Amino acid sequence: xxxxxxxxxxxxxxxxxxxxxxxxxxxxxxxxxxxxxxxxxxxxxxxxxxxxxxxxxxxxxxxxxxxxxxxxxxxxxxxxxxxxxxxxxxxxxxxxxxxxxxxxxxxxxxxx
Amino acid sequence: xxxxxxxxxxxxxxxxxxxxxxxxxxxxxxxxxxxxxxxxxxxxxxxxxxxxxxxxxxxxxxxxxxxxxxxxxxxxxxxxxxxxxxxxxxxxxxxxxxxxxxxxxxxxxxxxx
Numbered sequence: 001x002x003x004x005x006x007x008x009x010x011x012x013x014x015x016x017x018x019x020x021x022x023x024x025x026x027x028x029x030x031x032x033x034x035x036x037x038x039x040x041x042x043x044x045x046x047x048x049x050x051x052x053x054x055x056x057x058x059x060x061x062x063x064x065x066x067x068x069x070x071x072x073x074x075x076x077x078x079x080x081x082x083x084x085x086x087x088x089x090x091x092x093x094x095x096x097x098x099x100x101x102x103x104x105x106x107x108x109x110x111x112x
Numbered sequence: 113x114x115x116x117x118x119x120x121x122x123x124x125x126x127x128x129x130x131x132x133x134x135x136x137x138x139x140x141x142x143x144x145x146x147x148x149x150x151x152x153x154x155x156x157x158x159x160x161x162x163x164x165x166x167x168x169x170x171x172x173x174x175x176x177x178x179x180x181x182x183x184x185x186x187x188x189x190x191x192x193x194x195x196x197x198x199x200x201x202x203x204x205x206x207x208x209x210x211x212x213x214x215x216x217x218x219x220x221x222x223x224x225x
Contacts, residue, residue: 009152034213043116043202043216044155051212090154092214099170100145100214104154 002026002093006103013081014111021076021106023091033074034092035065038105044090050074061085086110114139116217118203123222125190125197133188133220135203141215142208144186148172149200149219158201161186162208190222198224 007022025031032051036044048059055067065076074091091103116137125131137144143162147155157170161180175194180186186205190197200221204214 032212036216041200041219041221043118043218044204044214045216046213049213099157099160102147102155104152 002101004103010107012109025093036090038088118217137205141205143206145204147202
């Protein structure tokens with residue numbers, strides 16, 4: 001089975017500063033990679049996904065992520081965060097099997 | 113608008129009672145999923161269904177049951193056998209179970225009194 005590790009459970013960052021949320025997954029022949037955002041008491045919303053092609057993926061709200069096969073990583077980045085980016089972020093992986101595997105989440109807090 | 117609906121948003125139940133959480137989708141997706149979310153533990157898969165009249169246990173199926181009689185609907189029953197049912201429950205769907213993103217409903221927060 002796949003495993004997904006989000007290395008930071010909490011990330012505080014000042015408004016307009018850059019941020020990187022880290023995600024590593026266990027090796028597999030081919031994987032599909034996703035980042036989701038969750039606001040309090042809501043469902044998960046897709047930020048971006050990597051299925052194939054360019055390793056740099058751009059998503060909504062100014063976020064982007066880079067797929068690094070050799071390091072089995074899919075880190076999420078944003079060059080300048082806003083207060084509204086305060087939320088929980090989940091990395092997810094699926095392979096040619098039947099299931100998604102989610103990380104335990106990273107709580108991003110943007111400080112004014 | 114296409115999407116996934118879950119009802120109710122908040123649910124309270126007495127210990128020892130069964131309760132059913134609703135999940136409906138109009139996205140014409142074949143696959144549907146139920147997750148449980150607890151603080152600091154991320155999402156854990158309870159059950160999933162790849163097609164009508166078929167479903168499989170996930171990682172934490174004990175104390176839960178599901179049915180998939182219609183493509184659009186995947187209700188989850190939390191039985192009295194579930195020892196710690198207080199949690200946030202999320203339903204999701206995807207075009208198929210093998211790739212592509214999952215779309216999530218707004219969730220149901222279940223509290224056992």
